[in-house]
Amino acid sequence: MHLFVTPGERVFVVLTSAGACRSGQSVLTLLRQDYDEGIGLATAETFYDAARVVGDKVRIVSKCRSRST
Numbered sequence: 001m002h003l004f005v006t007p008g009e010r011v012f013v014v015l016t017s018a019g020a021c022r023s024g025q026s027v028l029t030l031l032r033q034d035y036d037e038g039i040g041l042a043t044a045e046t047f048y049d050a051a052r053v054v055g056d057k058v059r060i061v062s063k064c065r066s067r068s069t
Helices: 018-036 047-068
Strands: 002-006 010-014
Touching: 002 018, 018 047
Parallel strands: none
Antiparallel strands: 002 010
């Protein structure tokens, strides 16, 4: 369980499965970097926007993984 919190404003909880650990960690790293820079989940106005942010990061990691195999 990974938390992205802006006190008094927003809380996002991201759950990852142990089966895709390497990919999950890559996605979480990208999400955290953006959040810390005030973009991505930090600016998502709706759950739909947040889902799009996470999906975009999953696609980026998936493309990288498919190129390296």
